[in-house]
Amino acid sequence: xxxxxIKSRNFNASFGSNHVVRNVxxxxxxxxxxxVMGPSGCGKTTYLRCINRMHxxxxxxxCSGEMKLNDENIYEMHPIFVRLKIGMVFxxxxxxxxxxxxxxxxxxxxxxxxxxxxxxxxxxxxxxLTRVALWNEVKDSLNKKGSFLSGGQQQRLCIARAVAxxxxxxxxxxxxxxxxxxxxxxxxxxxxxxxxxxxxxIVTHNMQQAARVSDKTAFFFMGELVEYDETKTMFTNPKDxxxxxxxxxxxx
Amino acid sequence: MDTSVExxxxxxxxxxxxxxxxxxxxxxxxxxxxxxxxxQIRTENVFKKTLMLMGLIMVILVLGILLTLIVQSLxxxxxxxxxxxxxxxxxxxxxxxxxxxxxxxxxxxxxLALFISIPFSIAIAIFLGxxxxxxxxxxxxxxTVELIAAVPSVIYxxxxxxxxxxxxxxxxxxxxxxxIGVGIFSSSLxxxxxxxxYAASLGRSMINMVPSHLKEAAYGxxxxxxxxxxxxxxxxxxSGLFAxxxxxxxxxxxxxMAVTMVIGNTSLIPKNIFAPGxxxxxxxxxxxxxxxxxxxxxxxxxxxxxxxxxxxVINLIGKKIIDRFTNE
Numbered sequence: 323x324x325x326x327x328i329k330s331r332n333f334n335a336s337f338g339s340n341h342v343v344r345n346v347x348x349x350x351x352x353x354x355x356x357x358v359m360g361p362s363g364c365g366k367t368t369y370l371r372c373i374n375r376m377h378x379x380x381x382x383x384x385c386s387g388e389m390k391l392n393d394e395n396i397y398e399m400h401p402i403f404v405r406l407k408i409g410m411v412f413x414x415x416x417x418x419x420x421x422x423x424x425x426x427x428x429x430x431x432x433x434x435x436x437x438x439x440x441x442x443x444x445x446x447x448x449x450x451l452t453r454v455a456l457w458n459e460v461k462d463s464l465n466k467k468g469s470f471l472s473g474g475q476q477q478r479l480c481i482a483r484a485v486a487x488x489x490x491x492x493x494x495x496x497x498x499x500x501x502x503x504x505x506x507x508x509x510x511x512x513x514x515x516x517x518x519x520x521x522x523x524i525v526t527h528n529m530q531q532a533a534r535v536s537d538k539t540a541f542f543f544m545g546e547l548v549e550y551d552e553t554k555t556m557f558t559n560p561k562d563x564x565x566x567x568x569x570x571x572x573x574x
Numbered sequence: 575m576d577t578s579v580e581x582x583x584x585x586x587x588x589x590x591x592x593x594x595x596x597x598x599x600x601x602x603x604x605x606x607x608x609x610x611x612x613x614q615i616r617t618e619n620v621f622k623k624t625l626m627l628m629g630l631i632m633v634i635l636v637l638g639i640l641l642t643l644i645v646q647s648l649x650x651x652x653x654x655x656x657x658x659x660x661x662x663x664x665x666x667x668x669x670x671x672x673x674x675x676x677x678x679x680x681x682x683x684x685x686l687a688l689f690i691s692i693p694f695s696i697a698i699a700i701f702l703g704x705x706x707x708x709x710x711x712x713x714x715x716x717x718t719v720e721l722i723a724a725v726p727s728v729i730y731x732x733x734x735x736x737x738x739x740x741x742x743x744x745x746x747x748x749x750x751x752x753x754i755g756v757g758i759f760s761s762s763l764x765x766x767x768x769x770x771x772y773a774a775s776l777g778r779s780m781i782n783m784v785p786s787h788l789k790e791a792a793y794g795x796x797x798x799x800x801x802x803x804x805x806x807x808x809x810x811x812x813s814g815l816f817a818x819x820x821x822x823x824x825x826x827x828x829x830x831m832a833v834t835m836v837i838g839n840t841s842l843i844p845k846n847i848f849a850p851g852x853x854x855x856x857x858x859x860x861x862x863x864x865x866x867x868x869x870x871x872x873x874x875x876x877x878x879x880x881x882x883x884x885x886x887v888i889n890l891i892g893k894k895i896i897d898r899f900t901n902e
Contacts, residue, residue, distance in 0.1 A: 379793060381708060402796045410794035416787040420809045430795035433805050480791070487795060 327352040327491060327521050328373060333387035335365070335372050337380065342368045344545040346387075350491075350538075355513050355522045357536035357553065359529060361568070365545040366525045370493050373523065374408035375401040391490070406434070408491040409484030414500050415476035417468030417483070424464040426479055427451060430487040450486040454478040454512055474505020481512065485520075492516065494524040498531065510535050529569055533557050541565045643879040650872035658876065664841040666861070671873040673880065675843045679851035680881070683758050683833065684826040686847060687765030692819060694766075695773035699815065702774075703781025704807055705799070716778070723771040731835030734764045739836060746848055756838040757850040764832050769822035776821065780814030780899065781807055814899045820892035824885050830855035854881045 328350040335343035343365040350356050358366045371377040372385050375396065389396045396404050417426045427447045431438060438446070447464070451457040456478045460471070468479055477497060484492055498506040513522055513535045526532050532539050533553060540550040541564075549556060549565045560566045650658065654671055661672025698719060706712040735756075742763070743755035784807050792802045808815075830853075838850020839860055852860075854877045865871040 374794065376790065376793060379790075402798060405794055406796035410790075412787055412790060412794070414787050416785075416791040418788065418791065418806065429792075429805075433792055433795055433797040433801045435801070483791075483795065 325352050326350065327392060328523070329388070329390040329393075331388040333369070333372065333385070333389055335368050335377055335383070335385040337368075338382045342545050343372065343385070346547045348540060348547060348550055350521060350523065352521050353517055353519075354537040355517050355524065355535055357532035357539045358523060358525045358542060359527060359532045359539060359568075360542035360548075362527065364542040366540075366542045367495055369542065370495055370523060370525045373491070373493055374405050374410055376405070376410065402434075406430075406487055407489050408493060409487055409489035410493045411477070411480050411484055411495070411497050413496040415473055415480050417471070417476050417479050419467065419469045421468060422465045423460050423468050423471070423479060426468040427482050427486050429483055446486050450482040451479075453485050453516070454482045455508065456482060472505070474501050474508060477501060477505065477509060478512070481509070481516075485516070489520065491521045491523065494522065496525055496527065498526075499528070506531075529557075541568065543568070640882065643875060643882060647872055647876035647879050650869055650876045653869050654873065654876075658873070659880070662843055664857075666865070666867070666870045666873075669867070669869065671869070673854070673873075673877055675841055676852050676854045676857050676877060677880070678843060679758065679837070680827055680853040680855070680884075682844065682847065682851070683761045683765060683837065683853055684823055686758065686762035687769060687826045688819065688823050690762060690766035691770050691773065691822065695770045695818070695822070696777060696815060698770070698774040699777025699781055699818075700803060700807070703778040704784075704803055707782065716775075719771045719774050722767065727768065727829060727831040728835075730764050730768055731832035734760060734832060734836040738763055742848075751846065751848045754838065754848070754850060756836050758837065758844050758847045761833045761837040761853075762847070764836055765826045765829055768829060768832065769825050772822035772825055773815070773818035776818035776896075777811070777815045780811040780818070783814075783900075784810050811899075813895050817892045817895035817899065820888055820895070824888040824892065827888065828855055828881065828885050830859050834859050854878070 326349045328348070330346055330348050333343065333346040333348075334341065342363075346369060358370060360366045368377060372389065373396070377383050377385060378401070385397075391399075391404070391407060417423075418429055421429060424447050425432065427450050428438075428443055431443075431446075448457060448461075451460065456475060459475060460466075460479075463470075468476065471479060477500075481492075481497075498509050501509065510531065513524070516522055517537075524532075524535065536553045538551065539553045539556045541548045541556070541560075541562075543564050549560060549562045551561070556565065557569060560569060650671065654661075658671060658673055659677065660674050661670070662674045663670050663672045664675055665671075698715070702712050702716055739755040739760055742757075742760045743753045746755070747753035788806050788810065789802050792806045797805065833853055834856035837852060837856055839852050839856065840850045841852060841857075842850075844851035858874050858878055858881075862871075862874055865874055
């Protein structure tokens with residue numbers, strides 16, 4: 323039996339008078355990988371950023387409707403708690419350049435002023451880096467700056483940083499669009515392992531990626547959620563014409 | 575650049591001419607085009623040389639000023655030697671010249687001013703750079719702060735004498751030091767106000783430059799605004815903020831008019847920060863017209879040379895840090 327972790331009803335988001343997300347209704351099941359795809363400017367990234375309330379950091383950004391995490395309204399919670407429970411990985415790898423690899427992993431604890439004993443910190447760092455398959459590559463250089471790593475390693479470091487906070491949901495905003503194919507496939511493999519403990523929502527405009535990594539796919543077009551279904555069904559037997567056109571490459 | 579000319583004539587091989595057919599019209603058209611191109615290049619060269627000349631004049635001017643200072647201070651350097659810098663007595667009547675009281679006065683008032691201004695300038699930089707980059711209130715604040723730099727310094731001196739000095743005087747009598755009012759402390763207060771815009775506006779632009787993806791990384795981990803500023807913005811901009819502070823120090827060291835009006839103008843070494851004193855710049859301004867002996871005049875000019883060098887060094891260090899910061 324699938325249990326729903328994120329649920330939105332009639333969800334809208336805009337920048338000033340620009341209405342970018344329209345009436346989105348979606349139920350996201352726990353411990354699944356959900357791909358959100360669609361052409362540029364369709365509102366998929368905006369919708370993603372609404373889930374952990376990053377959208378409202380932009381001046382002029384507003385949203386309305388219902389967005390629930392475990393039946394608790396996200397917009398009635400404190401944004402800090404929301405972001406602790408819903409981690410995020412960005413398009414460009416963004417490790418803190420002034421921090422070492424070790425400090426980058428536990429940056430979330432440091433930023434929030436949570437003091438941990440050294441042994442506990444070591445455990446978290448090793449555990450998080452192991453989860454993203456980076457431990458063996460960096461275990462001898464934990465005190466080097468994170469910015470010395472390659473792009474793919476940096477992105478895995480950012481995933482480790484998000485995983486270290488033990489969130490329930492991980493949001494990925496086009497996590498591989500700045501990476502080379504080999505790093506991309508390493509990150510994609512991670513998704514399968516991470517979904518055992520977390521729910522993953524991945525925005526991508528790469529259809530093959532959506533097909534490879536996700537259990538369910540949501541297709542956004544012009545701010546609307548056009549279709550949301552099992553990935554297999556979506557790619558073999560789409561119900562909506564617009565989805566059909568998109569996955570066959572008639573527009574992009 | 576394509577230099578091949580098919581079926582036609584080559585007018586100048588270094589021009590991007592391409593004559594496809596060799597009809598007379600086509601060739602004359604190509605010639606016209608070539609002429610225009612030559613004219614463009616000539617104009618461009620003249621323009622470039624004019625710009626260079628203007629720049630060169632400025633360099634020559636600065637070097638000329640430095641040379642003048644060096645040449646004119648030679649008599650004093652010869653007569654007084656290096657101990658001029660640390661001699662404690664300045665008594666032109668007896669022909670005793672020691673720069674130490676003024677060096678001390680300059681450094682004391684400038685650093686004290688810097689110390690007072692830092693919290694204000696950094697707070698303004700953070701407020702304008704991170705909290706409220708847009709809107710009427712931040713715009714108003716930004717323009718007001720920049721206006722501080724535009725007010726003539728004699729106005730500050732006047733305001734200092736009329737308003738600040740009486741306040742300082744009552745403050746001094748309250749804490750039990752000689753209630754003179756004018757002195758190092760008053761001039762530091764005035765200087766602090768005058769130098770705030772330099773560090774504030776440079777700091778603001780540095781804070782504006784912090785990449786948003788780094789800030790988002792911190793927000794995404796559940797950081798508050800203050801935590802983002804403390805852990806991302808400030809570490810990222812610390813060298814830029816430091817450079818801004820250095821530049822405002824350079825400004826404080828050289829400020830003359832406002833300081834002269836409120837510092838008290840004595841050639842004695844100040845006993846404490848409330849005592850009257852003098853800075854290098856204000857001694858020069860005060861005594862230049864009454865310097866009746868060649869050595870006296872030369873000693874004042876040497877003071878100017880020292881001031882010039884100190885400010886140049888501080889400015890160079892500040893610029894160096896900014897360059898390193900913006901190239902990262």
